[in-house]
Amino acid sequence: xxxxxxxxxxxxxxxxxxxxxxxxxxxxxxxxxxxxxxxxxxxxxxxxxxxxxxxxxxxxxxxxxxxxxxxxxxxxxxxxxxxxxxxxxxxxxxxxxxxxxxxxxxxxxxxxxxxxxxxxxxxxxxxxxxxxxxxxxxxxxxxxxxxxxxxxxxxxxxxxxxxxxxxxxxxxxxxxxxxxxxxxxxxxxxxxxxxxxxxxxxxxxxxxxxxxxxxxxxxxxxxxxxxxxxxxxxxxxxxxxxxxxxxxxxxxxxxxxxxxxxxxxxxxxxxxxxxxxxxxxxxxxxxxxxxxxxxxxxxxxxxxxxxxxxxxxxxxxxxxxxxxxxxxxxxxxxxxxxxxxxxxxxxxxxxxxxxxxxxxxxxxxxxxxxxxxxxxxxxxxxxxxxxxxxxxxxxxxxx
Numbered sequence: 001x002x003x004x005x006x007x008x009x010x011x012x013x014x015x016x017x018x019x020x021x022x023x024x025x026x027x028x029x030x031x032x033x034x035x036x037x038x039x040x041x042x043x044x045x046x047x048x049x050x051x052x053x054x055x056x057x058x059x060x061x062x063x064x065x066x067x068x069x070x071x072x073x074x075x076x077x078x079x080x081x082x083x084x085x086x087x088x089x090x091x092x093x094x095x096x097x098x099x100x101x102x103x104x105x106x107x108x109x110x111x112x113x114x115x116x117x118x119x120x121x122x123x124x125x126x127x128x129x130x131x132x133x134x135x136x137x138x139x140x141x142x143x144x145x146x147x148x149x150x151x152x153x154x155x156x157x158x159x160x161x162x163x164x165x166x167x168x169x170x171x172x173x174x175x176x177x178x179x180x181x182x183x184x185x186x187x188x189x190x191x192x193x194x195x196x197x198x199x200x201x202x203x204x205x206x207x208x209x210x211x212x213x214x215x216x217x218x219x220x221x222x223x224x225x226x227x228x229x230x231x232x233x234x235x236x237x238x239x240x241x242x243x244x245x246x247x248x249x250x251x252x253x254x255x256x257x258x259x260x261x262x263x264x265x266x267x268x269x270x271x272x273x274x275x276x277x278x279x280x281x282x283x284x285x286x287x288x289x290x291x292x293x294x295x296x297x298x299x300x301x302x303x304x305x306x307x308x309x310x311x312x313x314x315x316x317x318x319x320x321x322x323x324x325x326x327x328x329x330x331x332x333x334x335x336x337x338x339x340x341x342x343x344x345x346x347x348x349x350x351x352x353x354x355x356x357x358x359x360x361x362x363x364x365x366x367x368x369x370x371x372x373x374x375x376x377x378x379x380x381x382x383x384x385x386x387x388x389x390x391x392x393x394x395x396x397x398x399x
Contacts, residue, residue: 016116017060018050025110045103061116064108066124073130076101080132083343094132095375101131143341145348149328150186153340156326157182161242170249174263178318180239180246181260184221185345187239189364192342194223194233196260197309205230208309211247212255216240231366253301258309267308268296275305315342347376354380 016024022043029039049072053059058068076097083091092100105122112120121127145153161179164172184195193201197208205224213222218232219240225231235243250257262268272291276282280303282290290299300307310318316339323330323339332338346365353361354377362373374381 018053019059021061021111021116022046022050022107024114025107028110042103042106045100046107049100049104061111064117064121066121066126069104069108069121069124069127070130072104073101073127077130077132097132143337143344143347144351145186145340145344147348147352149330149340150345150348152328153182153322153326154186157322158242160325161245165245165249170251173249176242176246176249177260178322180242181315181318182322183239183242184235184259185342186349187236188221188233189346189349189366190221190223190233191226191346192312192315194225195221196312196315196342197258197262199311199313208258208260210256211252211259214243214247214259216244225366227368233366234364253304254306256306258307260310260315261307262310262314264310264314265296268300271307272296272299272303272305275303279303312342351377351380 025046026039026043029042052072052075053068058064076092079092080094080097081091083093101122105120108117108120108122111117157175157179161172161175164175184190193206195209198206203224209221209223214235215221216235219235219237220232221235223231223233269291273287276287276290277284294302299305319342320339328340330336330338330340350361350365350373353364354373358370358373361377362370365373365376367373367376
């Protein structure tokens with residue numbers, strides 16, 4: 001995007017940079033009635049927005065205009081689209097996009113009040129129209145695993161695993177893993193980034209869950225939550241047999257072993273070569289001899305080389321393959337994704353529990369407040385409210 005020139009901003013020698021303006025804005029909020037939590041969130045969101053602007057050589061208020069805010073709105077729209085298509089780990093929900101946009105808008109309203117801008121460009125028509133739709137109906141159109149779909153895919157992976165175990169015994173690792181993977185998605189409410197390896201986040205906790213994180217007795221999985229804190233995700237008893245049987249077959253040599261290791265051969269060989277070279281001090285000739293004489297799985301276990309976990313992209317590929325093999329009737333693009341999406345499992349189990357008990361749904365989803373849960377499933381409230389109102393009206397007309 002070319003550097004936009006001011007088309008209406010007030011330009012004075014005393015006009016601060018965006019970063020200095022943010023400092024003043026936060027000080028002003030500290031003197032008012034806004035909570036410390038608001039200021040922390042505003043600082044985080046606006047700082048990221050300013051960093052986004054800096055990448056486009058925009059550092060001062062006078063460089064802002066309606067077009068700049070429209071480009072930012074389009075950036076948020078793309079992140080929402082990525083989240084709903086599950087093509088990347090950097091996507092965000094529609095509600096989150098609007099939270100970011102409204103926070104930036106509040107900052108620009110303050111800047112306009114103090115004369116740094118002639119107007120709040122976030123309120124301009126072009127910018128507003130570039131934002132994703134935030135209607136409730138859009139939320140209800142997001143894919144979630146229906147109870148019927150959940151049953152269908154579970155029946156398929158269960159039958160497939162049983163047949164493989166009967167035929168291959170402890171060599172049925174792939175089939176047992178796939179069944180456990182589907183069960184964990186279906187019966188925990190976890191986010192994909194909490195259990196699979198992120199390709200863009202190297203932090204501990206984003207590299208896939210380890211067996212040490214799974215407590216079958218307590219029915220929990222320790223994950224790095226969305227709030228960047230360790231949390232105990234529920235592991236419903238419906239998932240335990242599949243996970244327990246898979247652990248027996250997988251026979252992890254250490255508790256640090258990933259629950260769902262990648263089967264991507266290049267990644268496994270790269271991991272083995274790095275360990276043999278840097279830890280075992282083997283020369284290149286010896287390394288290649290070891291890898292040629294032994295299956296990669298044997299090398300990893302013999303040298304206690306922890307393999308990388310499957311990535312979110314790899315997990316999506318597994319689900320696509322399983323759904324196709326199970327012949328699930330799921331609309332294909334552009335009408336639908338063509339498979340059961342990873343996050344659709346979380347939405348699905350949340351939907352099921354929300355209809356039974358709001359509080360239980362909140363705890364399962366690990367939302368900090370019930371309002372967050374209600375926001376995610378507001379379409380259910382609307383439907384149930386309409387039915388109650390209809391019944392009340394019918395009763396009043398009968399009297």
